[in-house]
Amino acid sequence: MTPDKPERSVRSTSPAARNTTRLGRPRASGAAKDENPRQAILVAAAELFSRTGYAGTSTRAIAEQVGLRQPSMFHYFRTKEDLLAELLENLITPTTELLANLEVLDAAPAAKLYALAFGDVLNMASSDTNMTTLQFLNNARTERFDRFWALRTQLFDGYAQFISQGLKSAAFACRDEAIARSVVFGIADSVALWEDADSFEPQEISVEVADAVLLFLLADKGALEAVRTEALALIRAARKEEDE
Amino acid sequence: MTPDKPERSVRSTSPAARNTTRLGRPRASGAAKDENPRQAILVAAAELFSRTGYAGTSTRAIAEQVGLRQPSMFHYFRTKEDLLAELLENLITPTTELLANLEVLDAAPAAKLYALAFGDVLNMASSDTNMTTLQFLNNARTERFDRFWALRTQLFDGYAQFISQGLKSAAFACRDEAIARSVVFGIADSVALWEDADSFEPQEISVEVADAVLLFLLADKGALEAVRTEALALIRAARKEEDE
DNA sequence: ATTATCTATAGATCTATAGATAATGC
DNA sequence: ATTATCTATAGATCTATAGATAATGC
DSSP: OOOOOOOOGGGOSOGGGOOSSOOSSOOOOOTTTTTOHHHHHHHHHHHHHHHHOSTTSOHHHHHHHTTOOGGGGGGTOSSHHHHHHHHHHHHHHHHHHHHHHHHHSOOOHHHHHHHHHHHHHHHHHHSSSOOGGGGGSGGGGSGGGHHHHHHHHHHHHHHHHHHHHHHHTTSBOOSOHHHHHHHHHHHHHGGGGOSOGGGSOHHHHHHHHHHHHHHHHBSSGGGHHHHHHHHHHHHHHHHHHHHO | OOOOOOOOGGGOSOGGGOOSSOOSSOOOOOTTTTTOHHHHHHHHHHHHHHHHOSTTSOHHHHHHHTTOOGGGGGGTOSSHHHHHHHHHHHHHHHHHHHHHHHHHSOOOHHHHHHHHHHHHHHHHHHSSSOOGGGGGSGGGGSGGGHHHHHHHHHHHHHHHHHHHHHHHTTSBOOSOHHHHHHHHHHHHHGGGGOSOGGGSOHHHHHHHHHHHHHHHHBSSGGGHHHHHHHHHHHHHHHHHHHHO
């Protein structure tokens, strides 16, 4: 079985087999690649990593999914590890930006926490790959991942800060703050474990999960609706902040 | 660098190098193995899989962790895939057994749901490895995993059943039952995403997470304490059921 | 000169099988 | 005869580099 070669007319072994329509550039005709091979590689890698795992995905599989030969991938990424690191950073960045915008807004901690959880979940649920669980691999512990882990810590600290403020103002109540932090962070990320996330609207999922976070913490559970309304307004405000 | 050979005196290349103290059996002196190599292999594999991923863990790494040479592992497991399948089944089985016991007990659905979530979390939090996220790999989609997936479906259906009963009796309230099911299942499994689970007592984690599940669903949030008390009694009853 | 691709390949794995060896239990 | 281990190895990968080739842009 001969491999499915992208055409590269000049080097073709049989000159008779040459394609008469000479292409301007020796570019493979991969479906997903189009104008930006680098981006296409990221997309393909995200999908393959999340389905088959990091070590279980070969650079060959990634390259060929975008219509390139295996070594050509290394023109865009120095190593396979670089690919994973960049994907993890891309996944978390929108949420850390949301956090930064929320921090400077003037609002109740409960609303800020709701907004953060909502945005976090929305970001994950809107992606059609599921990279979240890959961050726990030992593969993601080398120096190349320092930047990612710094972002991740920032995010955790953001959750912790809003929780702490809510406890101080007595809007929240819990038995043990340290555990509550992990419960909240865990619930927010739990969409990563859904097998049927595509069956629902990302917006709907985000509301439900953010509701769950707040119901866990609110001293007065009846305040949920008001908090949610305030939070969704905050999200819009944070988006505006971003545009400037 | 010569490999760290377990002694196997007779086949030793240099007879002069022979150990004078002949061992009764040609058994390697691996630390973890002791009396039950099969069990030791399972433990080692669970730890390595959860740290480095399935494809990222070699059969050599597993075998040598228990003091065996790589091919000796295949005396106990026909394939590497068999190892993963058995680990996943072992992880989920105690929880499906709890479910079966809860189903026949006479109690409020809220208490049964609490008990199920509590036991589920306790089971995961008590294990010192984290296999939960591995089930989502494509590796775990072959026929060998049918039994595991049947158990997993059983468990999801158990959660669904208790939720449905609670809604019928108006103990629970939610906007959309299908989403609520996934939220609940996700929260229960979310301990798999904790990076600092060892910092807390498994019992404490389980209470907090089961609380979060019930706070999400209860129509009257004030009923939580009573539900928790009833649930912990149920767990004891279910354990008794099991002993018979 | 730079960018994007390819073929070829070095060198390092990795899983599983074959077949030898030794101890144990009948 | 069965069980548990080993060494050796086949055959299939896998990542990354080297070096050729062609188009583009100065």
